[in-house]
Amino acid sequence: MSCEQKQILISYSDQYRDDFYDYRIVYLDQKVLQEIPANKRGFLLREPEWRDLGIKLFKGWCNYDVHYPDPYILFFRKRVDPRIQERKSQQIK
Secondary structure (H helix, E strand, O other): OOHHHHHHOEEEOOOEEOOOEEEEEEEEOHHHHOOOOHHHOOOOOOHHHHHHOOOOOOOOOEEEEEOOOOOOEEEEEEEOOHHHHHHHHHHHO
16 A cells, blocks of 8 residues: 555544643554554554554654554654743743
């Protein structure tokens, strides 16, 4: 399956955040899910593994959770830039 075909089969949630992380949910089509080795389904994927599936996220994102009943739902997060946290705390004062 080509990279362009994979992109059609992968969808991304809107980004959301808390005080420490930005979060994103990635939904894989069953065809993409089948490309994950059976022994890795339902487990966290390292960056080279999820990039090989065609998931496109900027640097710094990591797969931190998998929805166990539905292994085609992957949860990603990346640390919020500390400078943004600093500006936010200054605005509150």
